[in-house]
Amino acid sequence: MTSSTEPASLFSNLNFKYLWSGAVITSIGDQLSLVAIPWLILNLTGDPLQVGLVLSIMSVPRAFFILYGGVLTDQFHPLRILTYSRFVSFGLTMTLLICLYAGWLNVTILTLIAFGLGLSSALATPAMMSILPRILHSNQLKSGNSLMMMNIQLSAIIGPALAGYLLSQTGAEITIDKLGYLWVFGIDALTFLLSALSLLWIQLPAASMAAPSIPSSFGSLLRGSYTYLRQDTTLAAYLSYVAAISFFIVGPSTVGLPILVKMHLQASADWLGLYMTTQGLGVAIGIALAIVLPSIGSMRLGMLLLGLDALAGLLVLVFVACAQAKVDLAVGCIPLLLIGMIGGYIQVVVFVWIQKKVALAFMGRMMSILMFASLGLAPISSAMASWIIEAFSVTTLFEGMGCAMVSLACLGLCQPKLRRLGQADTLADSKP
Numbered sequence: 001m002t003s004s005t006e007p008a009s010l011f012s013n014l015n016f017k018y019l020w021s022g023a024v025i026t027s028i029g030d031q032l033s034l035v036a037i038p039w040l041i042l043n044l045t046g047d048p049l050q051v052g053l054v055l056s057i058m059s060v061p062r063a064f065f066i067l068y069g070g071v072l073t074d075q076f077h078p079l080r081i082l083t084y085s086r087f088v089s090f091g092l093t094m095t096l097l098i099c100l101y102a103g104w105l106n107v108t109i110l111t112l113i114a115f116g117l118g119l120s121s122a123l124a125t126p127a128m129m130s131i132l133p134r135i136l137h138s139n140q141l142k143s144g145n146s147l148m149m150m151n152i153q154l155s156a157i158i159g160p161a162l163a164g165y166l167l168s169q170t171g172a173e174i175t176i177d178k179l180g181y182l183w184v185f186g187i188d189a190l191t192f193l194l195s196a197l198s199l200l201w202i203q204l205p206a207a208s209m210a211a212p213s214i215p216s217s218f219g220s221l222l223r224g225s226y227t228y229l230r231q232d233t234t235l236a237a238y239l240s241y242v243a244a245i246s247f248f249i250v251g252p253s254t255v256g257l258p259i260l261v262k263m264h265l266q267a268s269a270d271w272l273g274l275y276m277t278t279q280g281l282g283v284a285i286g287i288a289l290a291i292v293l294p295s296i297g298s299m300r301l302g303m304l305l306l307g308l309d310a311l312a313g314l315l316v317l318v319f320v321a322c323a324q325a326k327v328d329l330a331v332g333c334i335p336l337l338l339i340g341m342i343g344g345y346i347q348v349v350v351f352v353w354i355q356k357k358v359a360l361a362f363m364g365r366m367m368s369i370l371m372f373a374s375l376g377l378a379p380i381s382s383a384m385a386s387w388i389i390e391a392f393s394v395t396t397l398f399e400g401m402g403c404a405m406v407s408l409a410c411l412g413l414c415q416p417k418l419r420r421l422g423q424a425d426t427l428a429d430s431k432p
Contacts, residue, residue, distance in 0.1 A: 010143055015135040015202045020147060022195035023128065026086070027151045029191030031159020032166075033093075036184040037114065039167060044107055054107070058114040062375060065122040070225075070368025078127035078134070078364055079202060085124040086196035092116045093189035100181055126368040133355045133363060134204060145351045146291040149344070153284035225365045235357065235366070237417040241408070242350075243373040245309060248404040250378045252397050255385040260323060260394045271329055278333040282340020289341065290348035301353065302421030305346060306412045312342045313405025320398035353422060 011017050041054055073081050096113050099105040128148070136144045167180040229236040257275065261267050296304055319335040350370075358366045388397045412418040 010136070010140060010147065013135065013140075015204070016132075016144060018198045018201045019128075019131060019135065020151075022086070022198035023148055024151050024155075025191040026195040027155035028159045028162070029188035031155045032163040032184045033117075033188045035159070035163035036167065036181060037110070040181060041107065041110065044105070044110070054111050054114050057111055058118040059375075059378070061115060061118040062122045062125075064372075064376060065119055066125060066368045066371045066375070067365075068368075069123040070126040070365040070371075072123060073127045073130050073364025073368070074361060078130040079199065079204060081364075082124050082127040082131065083196055083199040085120045085127070086192050086199065089117060089120045089124075090189055090192035090196060092120065093185055093192060097182065097185045097189055100185065125371055126364045129351065129355070129367045130360075130363040131202075133360060135202070138356055141352045141355050142295060142348060143291055145355070146287045146348045149287050149347055149351075150284060153280055153287065153344070225362065225369065228362050228366070229369075232357075234417045234421060235354070237415065238421060239369055239373045241412055241418060242370065243377060244408050245405060246374045247377045247381045248401050248408070250375070250381045252381075252385045252401040254378075255382050256389065256394050256397045256401075259389060260398065264394050265323060265326065265329060267329055275332065275336055279336045279340040282337040282342075283344035283347075284340075285337075286341035286344025286346075287348055288344075290345050296349060301349070302419045303413070305349065305421065306409045306418060308342045308346055309412075310406050310409035312339050313402045313407075313409065315339050315342075316398060316402035316405065320395050320402065323398070324395055 010020075037054070037058075069081070092113050096105070096110070099109055129145075132141060132144050132148070163184050166183045229239070261271050261275065265271070315335040315338050319332055319339075322332045322335070354366060354370060355363070385397055388400065
């Protein structure tokens with residue numbers, strides 16, 4: 001737990017400085033691999049279906065094992081779990097690098113390594129978000145979360161550009177005289193190592209590092225999470241709402257946007273990149289706004305979040321209307337920028353609310369459940385999106401996405417627990 005004396009700034013807190021710097025370099029390394037791995041699969045197999053298969057295997061543990069990551073975080077302490085996961089990721093990436101250099105790499109080995117990296121990420125994510133309440137004061141959580149999330153958005157700009165430069169400069173062939181892949185995976189491995197080493201410098205009170213007095217079995221810990229959510233019905237209601245909203249966002253956005261650009265708008269991949277970059281820029285702006293804007297009072301939190309979700313749904317309808325009218329493609333960037341801003345702002349506000357609300361002994365599990373609510377239905381959502389596109393059209397998919405978001409937000413406004421989100425956080429039953 002943090003002390004009662006508030007530091008002058010976030011970066012006067014050495015623990016936060018080490019955590020943040022490790023997260024920065026790791027995020028850049030992750031983005032390098034996100035570009036290089038699918039390109040590598042294409043060079044190994046020439047089969048686009050293999051790209052989807054390997055990336056799916058990499059993403060499945062992130063979605064489903066993240067619950068176990070939350071359990072381990074609460075059982076053993078988030079700093080330990082995060083440190084171990086960084087060293088494991090370093091070892092896996094080095095294995096990939098060695099196999100690539102020695103000429104041993106094939107799709108099977110790459111798939112196993114991708115699965116391991118996804119599993120490591122599932123353990124690291126709830127641990128990372130559970131450390132912040134232990135090293136920051138309550139009124140610094142908004143700024144701390146915003147800076148951590150900003151890492152992801154900045155790395156999404158820097159990492160792919162750097163990976164593309166390295167691969168294009170040295171060629172895409174997997175030969176010893178073409179070192180692009182070796183550079184990319186070597187840098188990624190180095191970022192994992194440096195991040196792990198930076199975590200070793202974090203100094204927490206001995207009491208904070210002690211294993212909590214909670215049941216040791218996985219089932220007992222999950223039952224504890226269920227009991228916690230039964231008592232905190234407001235949090236349970238909001239997590240269910242997040243799962244429903246995410247179901248109608250993840251699949252349509254990841255599957256539908258490339259198809260919309262290529263087949264409906266008949267535009268080049270440059271426009272897909274521009275749309276994705278624009279939305280990512282919007283997320284970064286939204287995170288920045290969360291830093292500079294005043295904190296939202298508990299009386300208005302629920303209304304604000306639900307209202308922003310409804311607005312995002314309307315902006316999706318504006319975007320698809322622009323696509324159907326086939327107006328200037330650049331016009332579509334405007335709603336995407338605004339949607340990104342809304343998403344970035346909501347991320348920060350929700351993380352801060354949960355970190356302030358939840359008891360530390362349950363923090364890892366609640367964070368993992370939040371991540372699961374956001375990602376766990378992604379495979380089903382993506383399959384549904386593909387079916388709608390095949391049966392109807394890609395514009396129908398986006399129309400359904402927008403209408404679903406508006407409808408869910410309106411239904412949420414009709415539910416007192418969601419509409420009054422945050423008002424009961426000071427009550428005794430919010431910390432069972």
